[in-house]
Amino acid sequence: MKLVSWNVNGLRACMTKGFKDFFDLANADFFSIQETKMQEGQADLEIDGYYRFMNSAEKKGYSGTLIYAKEKPISVVYGLFGKLYNDEGRVITLEYDNFYLVNAYVPNSQDGLKRLSYRMEYEDHLREYLLSLNSKKPVIYCGDLNVAHERIDIKNPDSNTKNAGFTIEERNKMTKLLESGFVDTFRYLYPEKVLYSWWSYRFNARANNAGWRIDYFIVSESIKNLIKEAVIHTEVMGSDHCPIELDIEI
Template structure:
């Protein structure tokens, strides 16, 4: 099974920059996007063979997630836990016979860390939700998680300590989640490799010089570890300030 995840930073803009070419070329079973930045009816994607599930933010031109899948889910849930909606459209869960797919766009703490308390509350509620799902069947959790977990996950670690996306609190939440029975699939396959990033600032020449952060992830239940065939980053794909990431699992839906 092939899974793709991409923060498209506005699906309408990304479509104009080649999104559909990549989408059809990669031919994934599941393609998750974050930061769609659109409302219902603002974009029509011709994705033959795929079902489309969208979670729109109430605020126009902001946040939002979607999943495009070849496989009909048993159920679809929008929100965390008992919530059935979420104003910022940040999460979609698809249930299948053998796993849950959870697509997430994690709130950014903001440059001045004004949203850090909101972010940490989100992390706690999401971790509880993921553990509840995992108790029923394995999960595949993906998206823009807005944190570089370790120092090898960003280019300039020392100068970014304490900054949004690299605070002690955010990194600790990731550590705690992984310790509770989940694995970062990219680090599982590439434990010590450096200079692998998924996001770059739009500042001049930053992407060309690969001064980036790895903040997009596929995280799976520990018991799926031996089923991880491929975990890779498509750094050559443009169209957003993020690039797509890919996971291949030897499982059935």
């Protein structure tokens, strides 16, 4: 089974920059999208052969998540526990016979860490939610998680220790989640590999590969042995993030 996740930084804009070409080439069973920045009806989003599930933010042009799935799910839940963070369209969960797929766009702590306390509350709710799902069946959790977990996951760690996405508080929340029974699939397969999934639009960051790995597929520890491959598609343009892929036999 192939799953893809991509923060498109505005789906309508990405559609003009090769989104459908990569979508068709990937031929994924599940294609999870973050930061759609759109509401229903603002573009034709139907794709033959896929069911579509969308969670839009109340604020237009902001946040939002979307999943394309080849197989119809047993159930669909929007938000954490079906209610939290739906005002910003941050989470979609699809339930299948033998796993849950959770697509999330984690809040950014913002410049000056203005939203760090909000982010910390989100992380606690998120971990509680994933553990509740994991008690029933395995979880595949993906998306833009807005944190570079370890020093290997960021080009310039020393100069970013007080910046959103690399604070000790955010990194510790990721550590706590993983210690709760989950696995970072890319790092599980490639403990020493240096690849990034996001680059600032400033300072020629992508050309200089001054990036961050902040997009993840995280799975329940119980299915880690089913992981076949984890790919970061650094060659794919169209956003300040690149797509990531998980191949798993589940």
